[in-house]
Amino acid sequence: MSQAIVDAFDASQYWQLSEKVSLRDEEFGALAYHHVNRRLIFLKSRELVDVVRRLGDFESADDAVNSLVAPDQHDRYVTALAALEKSALIRGR
Amino acid sequence: MGAESSLRSRFERGLAAPICLTWELTYACNLACTHCLSSSGRRDPRELTTAEAKSLIDEIAAMQIFYVNVGGGEPMIRRDFFELIEHAVSRHVGVKFSTNGTRIDKESAKRLAGIDYLDVQISIDGADAATSDRIRGVGSYDAARRAMENLRDANFGRFKISVVMTKESVEQLDDFEALATSYGAELRLTRFRPSGRGVEVWNELHPTLEQNRGLYRWLLERPNVLTGDSFFHLSALGSPLEGLNLCGAGRVVCLIDPVGDVYACPFVIHDEFLAGNVRDAGFAQVWTNSELFRSLREPGNPGACASCGSYDACRGGCMAAKFFTGLEMSDPDPECVFGHGEAALAAKHVSIRPISSPDHSRRIPVTLASR
Numbered sequence: 001m002s003q004a005i006v007d008a009f010d011a012s013q014y015w016q017l018s019e020k021v022s023l024r025d026e027e028f029g030a031l032a033y034h035h036v037n038r039r040l041i042f043l044k045s046r047e048l049v050d051v052v053r054r055l056g057d058f059e060s061a062d063d064a065v066n067s068l069v070a071p072d073q074h075d076r077y078v079t080a081l082a083a084l085e086k087s088a089l090i091r092g093r
Numbered sequence: 094m095g096a097e098s099s100l101r102s103r104f105e106r107g108l109a110a111p112i113c114l115t116w117e118l119t120y121a122c123n124l125a126c127t128h129c130l131s132s133s134g135r136r137d138p139r140e141l142t143t144a145e146a147k148s149l150i151d152e153i154a155a156m157q158i159f160y161v162n163v164g165g166g167e168p169m170i171r172r173d174f175f176e177l178i179e180h181a182v183s184r185h186v187g188v189k190f191s192t193n194g195t196r197i198d199k200e201s202a203k204r205l206a207g208i209d210y211l212d213v214q215i216s217i218d219g220a221d222a223a224t225s226d227r228i229r230g231v232g233s234y235d236a237a238r239r240a241m242e243n244l245r246d247a248n249f250g251r252f253k254i255s256v257v258m259t260k261e262s263v264e265q266l267d268d269f270e271a272l273a274t275s276y277g278a279e280l281r282l283t284r285f286r287p288s289g290r291g292v293e294v295w296n297e298l299h300p301t302l303e304q305n306r307g308l309y310r311w312l313l314e315r316p317n318v319l320t321g322d323s324f325f326h327l328s329a330l331g332s333p334l335e336g337l338n339l340c341g342a343g344r345v346v347c348l349i350d351p352v353g354d355v356y357a358c359p360f361v362i363h364d365e366f367l368a369g370n371v372r373d374a375g376f377a378q379v380w381t382n383s384e385l386f387r388s389l390r391e392p393g394n395p396g397a398c399a400s401c402g403s404y405d406a407c408r409g410g411c412m413a414a415k416f417f418t419g420l421e422m423s424d425p426d427p428e429c430v431f432g433h434g435e436a437a438l439a440a441k442h443v444s445i446r447p448i449s450s451p452d453h454s455r456r457i458p459v460t461l462a463s464r
Contacts, residue, residue: 022185024110024157028103031112033159035187035210040112040159042100 009082011065016056018091025049032089041087048080055081055090098405104337107344107390110156111380115348115359118146118168118177120453124193126218126229128257128298131350131362132289133166134455139352143173145372149349150181152376160187160210164359166351166453169196175204182210191216191255193233194240202243206250214255214281215240220268224261228298241276253319255281258308259298266311270318281319282312284326287417287427288360292448295418302435305428306330326410326426329403340412343368343389347380350451355379357389360413364450396423397437403430410434419444 017023022033023043030049032041043049051068058064065077084090121136122129141149153161161181168174168190178188189212197205197213205213215237219225222234244252254273256262262269266282273280287295300308309327312318312334322336337345342358349355353371356362368383380386398404410426418427418438425433438444 022157022159024159026108028100031108031159033112033187035160035185038187038212044100 005086006079006082009061009078009085011061011078011081013060014056014058014093015061015064015081015085015090017052018089021089023049023053034088037088039087041084041089043084048077051077051081052084052090101337101339104341104345105339105390105393107386109381110377111158111347112341112345113160113162114153114158114346115162115164116149117164117166117348117350117359118174119166119171119351120451121170122166122193123170123195124167124230124233125455126233126290127294128218128228128259128285128289128291129454130286130288130291130360131164131166132452132454135453136166136170137352137451137453141351141353141371143176145353146173146177147180149353149371149376150177150184150186152371153181154184154186156377156380158186160189162359163188163190165191167193167196169201178211179208182208185210188212189214189253192240193229194237195233197240197243199243199246202240202247202249205244206247212253213244213249214253215244216255216257218257218259219262220265220272224265227261228259241278245276251277251279253279253281255283257283257285258300259285260300260304261298263300263304263308266308270315279317279319281321282308282324283321284323284411284414286360286411286413287446288413289362290454292417292446299428302428302430302432305430309334309430326407326414326428327430329401329407329430333406338406339408340410342366342412343383343386347386349376354451355383357385358413360411361416362451363416363447365416365447394423396421397433398423398425401425401431401433417446419446 020034020036024031029043029045051064055064061081065074069077117131119136119140120133122133125134169192181188187210191214194215217225217234217237218228225234256269269280285299305327309330316335324334325338328334328338347355347357348359355368357366368385369379395404398409414427415424420437424437427434427438
């Protein structure tokens with residue numbers, strides 16, 4: 001993923017799973033389907049699925065990631081969220 | 094959306110529920126396209142009732158199947174068509190429906206425009222009336238264009254123009270793109286398979302090797318053109334095309350026909366690929382326990398393709414295309430880009446080509462253009 005996408009994502013802001021998305025648990029993580037842009041997206045870890053599901057419970061994406069994953073994984077998860085924002089899987093307020 | 098190989102092999106082993114499924118609502122159709130993959134025409138008297146159809150939708154919703162591809166026959170012929178699709182979207186099941194457009198007048202276009210999570214795919218088989226009507230019947234192209242105009246006027250948004258790639262239509266790719274652009278529509282191209290009545294015209298109408306190579310290059314340059322993942326056999330030519338690039342039959346997709354019979358995919362409406370019926374113990378039971386589906390989820394045998402360096406790209410191609418041209422599952426796809434399929438067909442001294450078992454074609458043909 002390009003650095004530009006990561007840079008464009010503001011993890012200090014509030015984010016939540018879009019209501020236009022259906023998220024279905026799978027052995028490998030989850031499948032997500034966006035009903036408007038019709039994209040099928042693969043979430044390839046249970047931990048990421050958990051972060052995405054609970055994102056809206058936190059004031060910011062940073063808060064969510066800090067609370068739910070180990071500190072050394074922080075950047076990896078923010079990068080993953082940036083990609084999901086690009087696909088409109090998550091949305092701001 | 095390029096699926097990496099570990100994810101792809103996970104899909105090849107089958108998911109607990111399909112990603113999407115195709116549901117032919119009725120075998121009734123007011124057209125009689127020569128290549129109809131479901132041999133449609135006459136309504137089957139055993140068609141699912143409205144109540145049965147709604148409870149099937151509820152089960153699809155409970156299994157978290159993301160969307161259904163609604164087709165037929167002509168789905169809008171069913172009197173409860175709107176009732177059923179509105180029921181589906183109210184359960185958060187997306188609907189993509191394929192239609193010949195003949196029933197999309199101004200009023201129904203408005204009603205369709207008011208439904209969220211709904212895709213409409215209008216089928217044509219040529220960028221001009223003469224080409225399209227040779228396959229779909231006189232007047233069908235103009236009717237489809239009227240439907241497109243009605244959807245545009247009703248502000249439906251981005252509907253889809255859906256074209257099956259034949260020897261003739263594949264020569265008009267740029268015209269289809271221009272037509273879609275003129276309506277603000279999306280273009281969707283799908284592979285012509287020798288299924289249903291298509292078996293009778295496949296030899297005559299399927300694209301040549303050279304045409305398929307051109308199509309592949311054209312698609313690579315246009316990732317926004319939709320293909321329903323149907324050209325994965327062409328991915329052997331180089332970079333993979335958009336999509337999962339695998340045969341999803343009985344693994345991540347399947348077909349439910351108008352009487353509730355469940356088949357492995359929309360292109361194999363044949364007893365050999367019949368997994369069960371939703372009337373017996375529901376759809377989930379068929380999906381999970383059908384012996385046929387379980388066998389399709391076993392690791393594939395590359396067969397004759399084992400020594401080809403491109404097997405990982407094309408996975409041996411399309412099961413339906415092999416079956417209905419009389420090839421074995423272990424043979425190459427009849428349209429193998431390296432010509433191995435044509436060679437395999439030529440090497441057969443006797444080729445027995447099965448025809449689709451349920452045939453709802455009308456016995457008295459409707460008016461068709463002379464060929």
